[in-house]
Amino acid sequence: YSIFQSFKNIDYQGLSFKKEMFGQIPLYHYYYIGKIKGVTGGVISEQNKKIDLFLRNNPKENNITVDGEIIFPEGKSVYIGIGNEGISECKYSVIGLATLSSFLSQNGISISAGAADLESAKTNNLTHMSCEKYPESAVVLIKKGDETKITKTGDYCYTISVNNCETLPAIEKFIVQSLIDAKT
Numbered sequence: 001y002s003i004f005q006s007f008k009n010i011d012y013q014g015l016s017f018k019k020e021m022f023g024q025i026p027l028y029h030y031y032y033i034g035k036i037k038g039v040t041g042g043v044i045s046e047q048n049k050k051i052d053l054f055l056r057n058n059p060k061e062n063n064i065t066v067d068g069e070i071i072f073p074e075g076k077s078v079y080i081g082i083g084n085e086g087i088s089e090c091k092y093s094v095i096g097l098a099t100l101s102s103f104l105s106q107n108g109i110s111i112s113a114g115a116a117d118l119e120s121a122k123t124n125n126l127t128h129m130s131c132e133k134y135p136e137s138a139v140v141l142i143k144k145g146d147e148t149k150i151t152k153t154g155d156y157c158y159t160i161s162v163n164n165c166e167t168l169p170a171i172e173k174f175i176v177q178s179l180i181d182a183k184t
Contacts, residue, residue, distance in 0.1 A: 012059040013180050019058075028055040032179070036108040037075075051106045053179075055172045056095070062173050064166070068152025070178040076137040076156075078109050081116030081129030086144030090165035100140070100171050116141045131157035140174070142167070150174050 010017040010028060017028040030053045037046050072078060080100070087093050097113075104111050114127035121128035131139045131154045138156040145161025148170050153159055160170045 010060050057169045057172050059176045062169050064148050064170055064173040066150045066177045069181045072138045078104050078111050078138045079129045079134045080113040081141040083116045083143035084120035090167050092168035096168040096171035103175050116143055
């Protein structure tokens with residue numbers, strides 16, 4: 001029994017995930033206790049909160065490269081810019097974006113989303129998200145690329161390049177790497 005149970009535990013760079021099934025869908029569950037700041041009745045307080053993270057891909061087998069440390073500045077919003085080409089057509093893009101949004105909001109980080117491309121923002125009446133526009137906050141740009149990878153391009157600026165509709169694994173790698181970097 002213990003040998004079979006050990007197959008369900010995945011250790012990846014100091015994080016321990018447990019493989020669980022949601023019907024026929026395998027999920028990789030990680031939880032941690034985070035200090036979340038909140039405002040109740042005009043009083044700012046900090047409390048410990050259990051944060052659950054569920055991934056669709058095994059983090060140990062997710063080989064997407066990450067160039068640079070992922071840091072979210074304290075007390076700042078995260079701005080997510082979504083490319084107009086090659087992302088929305090992908091089957092799991094919505095799940096990936098929902099996973100990223102859930103992860104950030106569970107950690108007490110407010111988010112805003114818009115278009116990564118200025119012309120697309122103007123055409124669709126969306127907010128343009130760019131690192132130049134929000135230099136003091138974290139900006140995550142999700143765009144189509146020749147290779148799926150994550151690159152830190154500025155102090156708090158990250159580009160998730162997606163090829164072959166690997167949006168979900170790329171976003172999950174971004175989340176896991178941010179947890180690893182936060183621990184160090």
